[in-house]
Amino acid sequence: MTVMPAETATATEAILEARGLTKHFTVGGNFWSGRKILHAVDDLDVVLRPGHITALVGESGSGKSTVARLLARIYPATTGDIIFNGRSIVRDRGRRRNLSYRSDVQMIFQDPFSSLNPVRRIRHHLARPLLIHNVVPRREVSARIHSLLTRVGLVPPRYFESVFPHQLSGGQRQRVAIARALAVDPKVLLADEPISMLDVSIRIGILNLMLGLKEQQGLAFLYITHDIASARYVADDILVMYAGHVVEKGRVDDVLGEPQHPYTQLLLSAVPNPQEGLATRRMATRGEVPAIVNPKPGCRFAPRCPFVMDICRQVTPKLADQGGGRSVRCHLYPGST
Ligand SMILES: Nc1ncnc2c1ncn2[C@@H]1O[C@H](COP(=O)(O)OP(=O)(O)O)[C@@H](O)[C@H]1O
Numbered sequence: 001m002t003v004m005p006a007e008t009a010t011a012t013e014a015i016l017e018a019r020g021l022t023k024h025f026t027v028g029g030n031f032w033s034g035r036k037i038l039h040a041v042d043d044l045d046v047v048l049r050p051g052h053i054t055a056l057v058g059e060s061g062s063g064k065s066t067v068a069r070l071l072a073r074i075y076p077a078t079t080g081d082i083i084f085n086g087r088s089i090v091r092d093r094g095r096r097r098n099l100s101y102r103s104d105v106q107m108i109f110q111d112p113f114s115s116l117n118p119v120r121r122i123r124h125h126l127a128r129p130l131l132i133h134n135v136v137p138r139r140e141v142s143a144r145i146h147s148l149l150t151r152v153g154l155v156p157p158r159y160f161e162s163v164f165p166h167q168l169s170g171g172q173r174q175r176v177a178i179a180r181a182l183a184v185d186p187k188v189l190l191a192d193e194p195i196s197m198l199d200v201s202i203r204i205g206i207l208n209l210m211l212g213l214k215e216q217q218g219l220a221f222l223y224i225t226h227d228i229a230s231a232r233y234v235a236d237d238i239l240v241m242y243a244g245h246v247v248e249k250g251r252v253d254d255v256l257g258e259p260q261h262p263y264t265q266l267l268l269s270a271v272p273n274p275q276e277g278l279a280t281r282r283m284a285t286r287g288e289v290p291a292i293v294n295p296k297p298g299c300r301f302a303p304r305c306p307f308v309m310d311i312c313r314q315v316t317p318k319l320a321d322q323g324g325g326r327s328v329r330c331h332l333y334p335g336s337t
């Protein structure tokens with residue numbers, strides 16, 4: 001695992017940053033019951049830096065994919081700001097800048113197969129973004145495809161460019177999806193559970209590819225996962241999310257070495273060792289995180305918390321700075337109340 005010293009971490013400028021990012025969905029309700037507002041993400045701050053992997057960890061339903069979609073501008077935010085390269089992209093609606101943002105910030109999905117056209121060869125999937133975004137002159141497209149395939153470990157490229165998606169393994173398809181994302185020369189990759197549908201034996205290869213890309217190309221990654229062991233393996237920083245709230249964040253070694261929030265402790269207690277954690281699909285899951293609809297004040301984790309106190313059911317804890325780049329949202333710690 002690569003560990004950046006704290007000084008380096010803070011010295012690197014943010015490439016993509018969210019402040020107070022919030023997404024609410026209206027999910028029905030009527031005149032008598034009033035509106036039902038689902039709080040998918042509330043007041044989230046995150047900083048992505050070049051050459052850094054930030055993990056966003058939590059069980060299913062905690063709001064992770066919504067964060068990725070907000071950052072990719074697939075969804076508009078309810079409130080909050082997204083800052084790319086020092087500029088707010090929320091207020092900035094210029095068409096050209098919008099297009100360049102869409103190539104600068106690329107998303108990688110859980111299921112690579114669903115995003116590949118089954119009747120088209122791999123060459124086609126990589127040529128398209130190169131031509132649409134005018135990345136290279138037409139005569140250089142072929143060479144660029146070869147270099148992309150090589151970068152993601154699909155060698156020899158002459159073979160891989162000529163096959164159809166169904167001729168590849170799940171891991172190879174995910175590599176094609178990553179190559180396609182890289183085609184437009186992005187600065188940020190948002191990877192939403194990129195290994196959770198893959199065979200256990202090939203997951204580590206994709207994680208190593210991510211590590212190589214961050215180190216050699218200085219890419220900034222948001223790595224979304226429900227698997228805390230894989231986050232420990234690749235990430236520099238970590239955010240732990242529960243029911244739309246970040247409950248704990250900091251450097252990955254600090255947070256996972258000495259978890260403060262009871263939820264992080266619960267997640268870790270379900271992963272006896274990293275190898276085993278990588279080998280299992282589940283984390284600590286006892287099912288889905290409850291959807292948060294028209295929430296009342298109080299800690300969202302209180303119903304499951306072994307340390308719950310009266311205050312937890314009445315006052316929403318704040319995400320409070322604990323020093324050393326760590327924050328925690330829990331009444332057991334100073335500053336949260
Ligand atoms: N388009 C949507 N409309 C309504 N509710 C949604 C929508 N997308 C997500 N949600 C809800 O938001 C919450 C967080 O979902 P999601 O971001 O997919 O979580 P995760 O990726 O952590 O599993 C869930 O309760 C989910 O049902």
Ligand SMILES: [Mg+2]
Nearest residue numbers: 061064065066
């Ligand atoms: Mg998801």
